[in-house]
Amino acid sequence: MRRTEALKIITRALKQPVEDVPAADLIYGRSLAHIESPSPETPQPWAIQVDVLALRIAAQLPLSDDTEQQSPLAQAEDAKRRRNIDDEIAALTGAHDQLTSAPWYPARPGDLVHIHYEQAGDLPPFGETYIVGDAGDNMMSxxxxxxxxxxTVPGMDAEATAEMAGIFAVEILDCPLYQAWFEAGPQRLTIVRDGRPVHIGGAG
Structure with missing residues (x-):
């Protein structure tokens, strides 16, 4: 199932979990801590928009078909070739929302970013590791x-091969992960913060 379709199904179920009740745009809740571990401190209520919660759930679903292995940019370009403006916009806005709603977002100086590339023709699978740096004025590199x-890669000269490494390096940007997230795809990224993975591409 494509993640966009899963997102629609999850959203519908959250908006109206049972029949004959008004559809909801917000979900209200309360921490279960007061049930499992009684505490003198009363847990604070919380509320979340249905579409935001649905996006977070869908983002955790395993990738299950070849379409989902495409990067958001490739999905948008594919939709553009099919002249499907809705899918094109959904691919781009969905990837943007998935990135900016991630609990570890935004990136921080010191974050390690590993990108995995599958085999493509004579080019074997390989990986790149980047580090997020502080570029000053709330900007990062x-x-x-x-x-x-x-x-050396069959059919490619050494200069062309060398130019392929580090294509997502940037000197100064407010979100240094944006290009890699859209062009390589979140399923190919693994992000480590303070020695712990906070995003594992393709997990599941």
């Missing part, structure tokens, strides 16, 4: 630390 791209 993305610097290439290492890569496993072979020095």
């Amino acid at each position: 993305l610097q290439l630390l290492a890569h496993t791209l072979p020095e």
Whole structure:
């Protein structure tokens, strides 16, 4: 099932979980801590928009078909070729919302970003590791630390091969992950913060 379709199904179910009740745009709740671990402190109520919660649930679903292995940009370009403006917009806005609603967003200086690339023709699978840096004035950089791209690839000269490494490095940007998130795709990114993975691409 495509994640966009799953998102629609989840949203409908959250808006109206049972028949003959008004559809809801907000979900209200209360922490279960007061049930499992009684405490003198009363847990604070919480509320969340239905579409935001649905997006977070859908983002955790495993990737299950070839379409979902495409990056958001590739999905948008595919939809554009099919002249389907709705799918094109959904691919881009969905990826934007998935990134900016992630609990670890925004990136922080010191974050490590690993990008995995599958085999493509004669080009074997390889990976790149970047580090987020502080560029000043609330801006950040993305610097290439290492890569496993072979020095020689059949059918490509050494210069062309070398230029493929570090294509997502940026000197100064407010969101240094944006380009990699859209062009490589979140399913190919693994992000580590303070020694712990906060986003594992393709998990599940």
